[in-house]
Amino acid sequence: MIDKNSPLPIYYQIQEWIRKKMDDGEWEPGDMLPSERIFAEQFNISRMTVRQAITELVNEGLLRREKGKGTFVAEKKLEQPLQGLTSFTEDMKARGFQPGNKLYEFRVTPPSRDVADALNMKKTDSVYELERVRLADNKPMALEMTSIHAGVVTNLSKDIAQSSLYNYIEQTLGLTIGHASQTLESALAGEKEAELLQIEAGDPILWISRKTHLQDGTPFEYVRSAYRGDRYKFSIHLPRST
Ligand code: GLP
Missing domain, CATH: 1.10.10.10 (Winged helix-like DNA-binding domain superfamily/Winged helix DNA-binding domain)
Structure with missing residues (x-):
């Protein structure tokens, strides 16, 4: 050979x-x-x-x-389209994976300055802060640090945080999620990301930050997600505008 x-x-x-x-x-x-x-x-x-x-x-x-x-x-990478405002739960179900969550942090606090700016909040308002490892068939795919405006998305609980937030917002609260903006940045996993994502420190990750609004324009979530570089590739359709 x-x-x-x-x-x-x-x-x-x-x-x-x-x-x-x-x-x-x-x-x-x-x-x-x-x-x-x-x-x-x-x-x-x-x-x-x-x-x-x-x-x-x-x-x-x-x-x-x-x-x-x-x-x-290595496991095959998932192709994640960058268009379309979908949730992790929807994305995994669409691919035939069982979505899961490990909730590491759940608390209610006043917003940090960044979060207050992003979500148009006052210092006296409250945010839910969640830290979740998102799983596909029990394997860690992404780590998400989510801040949710507690005055808009009300009565969040640990149980809800362990399933789909978007499902709760739309089905239970009856709110309509409208649009989001995202940024993507490459980085290397630090000790914390490595431990939670079960990779090595120094492995590639992609940070995606999303700010999401209801249909009426009210911003309700600010999320930073670290996606495993070895499990994802991202795709986008680019029509040429004339
Ligand atoms: C994706 C997005 C997050 C969003 C989450 C909601 O992972 N990157 O910004 O918060 O979906 O997912 P779910 O409804 O499964 O909690």
């Missing part, structure tokens, strides 16, 4: 061999790869060459290394 006389570098041939195993479905997400030693013996090449081939596939996101365990075929 490896042709040492080929003009193609050996590490590249190894990569193509691994890619083919994945394309053919012989190696599936979650499967562990043979160790570098076994690879090197099987192909009669140096471990350095094997490592180079694997490192590039890890950097591409096709494989992932787990400290002290080995190298695994």
Whole structure:
């Protein structure tokens, strides 16, 4: 399978061999790869060459290394459209995943200056502050720090925070969610994000900040979400305006 006389570098041939195993479905997400030693013996090449081939596939996101365990075929990334004001629960259900939440923080406080500015609040108003890890089939996908205007979205409870906020706002409170604005920024996971998202500190994440309004224009939520870089890719349709 490896042709040492080929003009193609050996590490590249190894990569193509691994890619083919994945394309053919012989190696599936979650499967562990043979160790570098076994690879090197099987192909009669140096471990350095094997490592180079694997490192590039890890950097591409096709494989992932787990400290002290080995190298695994990575889960496929979810494609998340950036158009459309949807909730996490809706997004996961639409893909056939079971949405879940781990609620780490739930409190009612006066707004910080940033939140007060974003949500047009007075210092004497109250916000619900939630910290949730959003799960798909029990696997962590994103960490969300949400501030909700307590005068607009009333009677929020821990139970509600552990399911869908948008469902509560629309179905229970009968409010109409209108529009939102978002910003996206790439970053590296710090210790806290790494622990909650079950990734390594220094792994790539994407911060998405959303400010959401009711249909009448009232801003009601300000959210900062850290999405796992290895589980998401984002898509958008760009019509050319004339
Ligand atoms: C997405 C958005 C958040 C929003 C959330 C609501 O994750 N990034 O800004 O708060 O959906 O989701 P749910 O209704 O499932 O609580």
